[in-house]
Amino acid sequence: MIKHILFDLDDTLYPTSAGLMHAISARMSEYMVTRLGIPAEDVDRQRRDYWSRYGTTLRGLYVERHIDPQDFLDFVHDVRVERYLPPDARLEAMLARLPQPKSIFTNASAKYAHAVLRALGIEKHFGAIFDIVFVEYHSKPAPSAYDKVVAALPVRADECLMIDDAARNLVPAKRLGMKTMWLKGSADALLAEGSECADFTIKTIYEVAEVSMRGEL
Template sequence: MDAILFDLDNTLYSPQRQLFSLIDCRINRYMREVVGIPEAEVDGLRRRYWADYGVTLQGLIRHHDVDPEDYLEYVHDVDVNSRLLPDGPLRTALQSISLRRLVFTNGSRGHAERVLSSLGLENIFEEIFDIRVASYLPKPFPEPYHQVLGSIGIEARRCLMVEDSVENLRTAKELGMGTILVGDGAKPSYVDVQVAAAVQVPEALAHWFAAV
């Protein structure tokens, strides 16, 4: 293996931190106050857009002519530091991984940079690939994966993907990547290794390497 791709939200930190709930509120507010969607329709539309397009943003682009950059700036305008703290053990664990380390997220680069700063993970990752990498098309669609792999110049079979989303790992496995699921719950057959938290990823690498 040559590279390891890390998801960001609910992967590098525990979902118990409830950071995404702040973003969730901003998405609902954007749909109501900026796009003008009646409050009674917001939840139903979000569920439909998630099912059809993977993220709310794609539905808003396709059906409401929303400016994606305006949306990304608005929904990620949250107080990250109110939910996250520096994670020294995670920093040490990630530094022990000799592979090329990259972030691959459906969020924005700005949001990713703020999260990494709050966790004390500055300068740990070589690059951040965000929702813009494939014209706002998100994981689990294969296009952003191909764009990331093309950008780093590495074949899928030489990459690992670390995620809290089983659907995103399904695409990774279909492309030939090694897969590491972070979190509790059932382990699908296409997941190679499951860990409770990202700090345990170096241990999971024993699945591919005799020694880490």
């Protein structure tokens, strides 16, 4: 019986096609070029390397280049979220139908997460926002991040469902006993790594209610 649902934020509560993550990703690359002097032609390769070794660009830059993580977050999240995300009444209605309390578990900052939820018109449905500061910059899929989140929840790990578009982020959740749902939003092979551990696979976030209605949660 699922008593709590943990939602990833980016590319999970809104589709990749919204373009928001693309804009933020461009800001990350811009930060590396303008603030750190990394040659533009090296940025993509380095970010792919950070993604695989550290989980995020932020974590890689933090460990290897000793950047100020707050400065990085302020820079990359300096986008007009509402220009990319219109209110989503269908999502709002779906969340209202799910009886479980809901939280956000994101590698972004809480301030940005609030802006995303506000733009989508779904802020009232979420209790806690477990952000990158809460997990002390140990981004998903670092196991310590999950331990911190589980310790803060009023339910046991095996009473939790976690939903994320990056399947590898579900692996530590599964190991802790959570139910896992992979949102297969794109054909990107990197995002499918670890998908064998998903209890459910959905194509859009709206399908969560269908799984719930079937009595599977």
